[in-house]
Amino acid sequence: MKHIITVFVFAGILISCNSSDKTKKPTQESPAMESEIKSTSNDNNKQLKNIDTDEALIATALMAAPKESRSKCKVIGYNMAGEFVTLKEGDNEFIILADNPTQAGFSAACYHKDLEPFMARGRALRAEGKNEQEVFAIREEEMKLGQLKITPGLTLQIYYGAKTVYDSAASKVEGAQLRYVIYLPWATSESTGLPEVPMASNHPWIMNPGTHKAHIMISPLPEDRE
Template identity: 45%
Template sequence: MKNLFLLLVLSSFAGSFAQGEKGKILPKEIQIKTALLPVPEADSSDTMVYGYNADGDFVVLREGTSNLVCLSDDPNREGISVSCYSKKLEPFMKRGRELRAQGKDVMEIRKIRGDEVSQGTLDMPKEPSMMYVYYGSDEDYDSSTGDLANGKFRYVIYIPFATTESTGLPDKPHAKGMPWLMDPGTHRAHIMVGPN
């Protein structure tokens, strides 16, 4: 009975430690290193990076002059996921963050941004614009170095209002890793290329 009690106490402690780790704000340098994992090496020294300060606020961690903007991992979400996207997408992405901060859900955000794009008050790039996403599990992430083992890429190319007819792409993938068009005909139409 004493061993069972000890086992319960230890597992309870381990569970609360693991939960505490997930919400932990990592040092700025580690957040930046992790956020830059999807970026081609040539762009890594001058790319703007958003992340979290000690209070958990979403802030600019580093200014940059390249044509990309990177987001560090959200410490409160399961798994590791970082992304970098064309600066031309920043108004669209920033508006999404503002609406999320106001408590809007995914569908409300889509509708509001769609209305704003059609009214001309929110700019979307006229040409294709790239976003790189790199993700993996918490177990494969080393928070002391910012390295992620076994990470996977997902590529997203925004082409607003593109259709299956205008691109020749299907609206669903037919094989692993093949490109396909998500949300065709809308302001957020984009080519998805998933991991193999």
């Protein structure tokens, strides 16, 4: 009898073990989990640096220019000592105005070298204490008199964002985006067919129509787009 009871107990233990094993499945990661892991891994791989040296100002300024043109771009702007200087010499068609380290956020502007007289005039007027409305009016009058000139079609692109750290390996300022400008002095909605307000994000429109500073504006898509 004891042998029979022992057999039944042993059999019960085996059944219990088998049943328990069937309920245990290998842990599987969902696509969402995999995506989160990859994202975390990518974030950890970023080598973010502060924009706190002249070298960093030059490196991030060049990110505003097309990649194939960066090595030969001229870079100007305020250095870390607060002096407006040529940070890097260049000999191609682009001039880049580096981020101003005394101002919040990040902003670098890359424009065609033929726009430099117009840009330099604006900097000089601001240095005299003129506000933006006065700068606009003075340059408008000087354009009408032929003292300043903007060739239609000259471009400017602004690389900007709220953060002041960058990934040197990826050549990106964290969270920064590009906004594009194409100058068309005196152009209007009627002369171009473009609206005076954007119809949607990333759509071209004409800003300052009918003035010396009329230009086609193309702003970036929102960062949080799907």
